[in-house]
Amino acid sequence: MDVKREVVVVTGASAGVGRAVVREFARRKACIGLLARGQDGLRAAAREVEELGGEALLLPCDVADAAGVENAAAEVERKWGHIDVWVNCAMSTVFAPVMETTPEEFRRVTEVTYLGYVHGTQAALRRMKPRNQGTIVQVGSALAFRSIPLQSAYCAAKHAITGFTESLRCELVHERSKVHVTEVHLPAVNTPQFDIQRSKMPRQAQPVPPIFQPEIIARAIVYAAHHRRRSIWVGFPTVKAIIGDKFIPGLLDWYLGKKGYNSQMTEEPARKDRPDALFSPVPGDHGAHGRFDARAKKRSFQVWANLHRGWLAVAGLVATGVVGAGLAARR
Template identity: 65%
Template sequence: MSVVVVTGASAGVGRATAVAFAREGARVGLVARGSDGLDAARREVEAVGGQALVLPTDVADPDQVERAAATVEDSFGSIDVWVNNAMATIFSPFIEITPAEYRRATEVTYLGYVWGTMAALRRMLPRDRGAVVQVGSALAYRGIPLQAPYCGAKHAIQGFTESLRCELLHGGSKVQVTMVQLPALNTPQFDWGRSRMPREPQPVPPIYQPEVAAEAIVWAAHQRRREHYVGGSTVVAILGDKLAPGLGDRYLARTGYESQQTNEPADEGRQDNLFEALPGDRGSHGRFEREAHERSLQLWASKHRRGLAALGVAALGVAVASAIGSARGETRR
């Protein structure tokens, strides 16, 4: 029975991921700030056969993260998988963001991953086993307007993870560090993230359900692959940025504002969770149920790429053999 820690477990991708691990029978440490969401997540984990430990924690505080890790090991035993997922953001033009807001988003979304990784490695390295999964985004490669703090943090996580991976390889460690780059998802992020946009924020289509992300994260924790892309849109965004970044800049300058807003005027009384957790349980899903896909063909292909490659080689062999046979027949004539 594996022991897993998931940060940002009270809602969204973190919540769906905790439940997905629980379906495998895992003992799950639930790390987040909101007690209402954590309690609801615990009930969901237990309902599918897992065990849960609620750990109210602000991941921006390294001492709190370290205490959460120690509590998990005291209660459940050695941590096998640590999933860094907690995030905070501001939907706003960069120039309108205050230094305090930017610092807070960065401390949660970037440094929260650093402190989580540090706490995990303190325990995994002496045992020479375990996996750290960094929940990333296509925005770790391709920045978009109106999300400078989030994009900056995801880029930082990408660079941090690559640096750390090199160090682990240098030391011959068997601890695995991987990053899962996600597409747009139907989560409560768009309901409780701080926003200064004139209309309500939305994920840029195509949109996927958080269970798609959870499936990828659980699978990644059991593989030795350095990085995983989820969703065709993620592949297009990352490869497009590598091939034609300037074209991407101009395209997003033209479309990036409209595509991140619904037609609904912004709620003037909107509350957000940037500095304090909001009361209540938001669950895993946001308000984009109609638009969200429940499966990703690209994820399926990624999980089965060896089999697909073998089929491709076999098909090529058949085609070559057929061509040779045809050529011989023509020669005899």
């Protein structure tokens, strides 16, 4: 193995944002541990990694199983010697009102979407702290700051991830550790989750518009893995949700109470008999994209500006200097 190759682990690697992240790292010729439950999606992701010039290691695992995640990390370490980047991306949700969500469903979403991040973070830290280097990327959401109706279990888990990560950052500062932890908070994304996650809504689930393609998210995550940013907010909707909740939370409660149901559903009736991935994977390779390609944005000026803010700041200073010099010359 080329010793310069980066070693990355991605949880939730078989579909959606995780699958897009795998492709983005594979383009950089990384060695990638693919961690997910779905065998079909994992095998397809591994083929893509190899085709793009990377190296893949399949790690079938449920992130709710702490021992399984630890064993997966150990297998990566045995194969490649270390882990440079760990991306926590696995998720599960239930689209349903609070009173129609069972205790078992709340528990399962929490075990995957929150505790899965805890298990992944601990497994990564056991390998990164002795080397005093490495980056953990927590794939978060605008919903970690501003909850919406019909996804209480998921929103609560995303809030928990942010609280957990803030505590961890303080501990790493106390230990003077060079291990870096960053969060990437997402808008609505065109992923397969709206077809394979459990839904009790009367109509087909959809992301709350505007919708973004997963490749935009993947580029931001790979950027976060290589730049010591505390967090990255992806897309203007994320910025508006996070800032809005700081200043007008009551107004947002009212607005989402009026609009938050219909905005999460298409006009298509829901299939009552379709399988879902809450407790076991849905067979097949679901890829990175969902059914909303025609409506999803392929670019985001906000993301571009966020990732290039250093250059924009320099350009702003230069422009200010030029304008200042011009005004001085007129005097």
